[in-house]
Amino acid sequence: MSDYSPTILQGQQTNDDEILAKTPLDAKALGGDSSVVIMELLQRFKVRDVMKRQVLSIPRKATLREAQRILRENHISGLPVSEDGRLYGIISVNDIINGLDHGWMDDTVDMHMASSLVVLEAGMPISFALRYFNNYTYGRFPVLDSNRQLVGIISQRDVMRALLYELSVEIRKLERKTADKVAQPAPPSETHFFRREWAVVHNDLTGAGRAANEIKQLLREKKVDRSVARRIAVAAYELEINICIHSHGGVLVMVISDNAVTITAKDRGPGIPDIEWACRDGTSTANDWIRSLGFGAGMGLSNSKRVADFFEIESEVGKFTKVTCAFNLKKLEAPAGGTAS
Amino acid sequence: MTAAEIAEKVGGTVAVAADGAQATSVYVGDLLSDVMGHAGEDCVLVTIQNHLNTIAVCTLVGCTVLVICHSRPIPPDMAEGAAREGVAVVVTPLSQYAVALALKELPPSTH
């Protein structure tokens, strides 16, 4: 009987020191709010930071019996079937149980492996991985790099371990910060204005559209004209998505005054090098997996500009982007003495 | 047209029902910004985007019925979001163009 020893892909195991050494959170991002800290963590960590890099694997022509031995000896429940970094399938404990049941243990693994696979990309944020674990019943996902090469495997346990570790560090930081904080006077209330602010987190597509939806609801409550409310919601959505997919995170602010609604989106960079290019219809720097979800059509800024009565972008590369859209609530009065046409 | 009627015309099934969801026009699109910019209220949105963000877009522009093509599966968070927001979801094996043909008695959506 031939004896396959499991292939170990190159690369090192991510260790806890590496995780700890990650850049600390931007103090502004904390805003004293622990849920923001958690959201930031979910976005900042990428699948590659958390996955296991030492992936055991088995070639297609190995037998179920050999797969069983590797699974048992390594205390794992699933084994990628791969050759030269190319992933062909996954053989799991369940397949082995079936094999034992039906007397298939001397069959080759490619006859019984799961071959239509859901995979993650190494560059995806951890929030994506969590969403996948939620939406599929699989306990682990193979991880491919941008060249579709198998580079790791990620289980719910890997994600939890890394997050718990990092969270405890962040919580200690927050506690220290709160202790240092001197009570600050409340800002003077702006009686004529209604103002609300939403934190928008980088790559949190699960929450994307939440601020725009709340804005639409608030406008409905405030009895803002339906068609104006819709224009405002369109701009709010596009700017919220832009902070989410293109920036390191930021805020969306709505101010309602007597005669106008202003939506401002401000983020912490990376900024827009060529604003004129970015505002053109159809130009986008969104990556493939963002595009595969229907974002990145390159129409967000032009959509916002079209629906707004006033539109402005300011940006400094490496620092910030600030987009302001304002909407008139009342028709402008005809100038006194003007002739009706 | 109700979601059930739409499901029948496109040979699909109602994956998420919504009380009283009625559609009076159709928009076809897979790019969410395109849908945001052009789809109108009370329309059917025909798309392949089987994820939660599509529901956010439907809620914002006022699409009442979503038709997901090529039998793409509806993930649980999407189904929950649709139920919460009152957006009906129909899943069909047909392509976008075939769905458009099947719904040709409804006018194009504009706003």
Ligand SMILES: Nc1ncnc2c1ncn2[C@@H]1O[C@H](COP(=O)(O)OP(=O)(O)O)[C@@H](O)[C@H]1O
């Ligand atoms: N907040 C932002 N920070 C950095 N770059 C941005 C931001 N918003 C937009 N951009 C840039 O402008 C381009 C065009 O934006 P947009 O018209 O919304 O299209 P899309 O978001 O579909 O790419 C983006 O691809 C990106 O390069």
Ligand SMILES: [Mg+2]
């Ligand atoms: Mg955009």
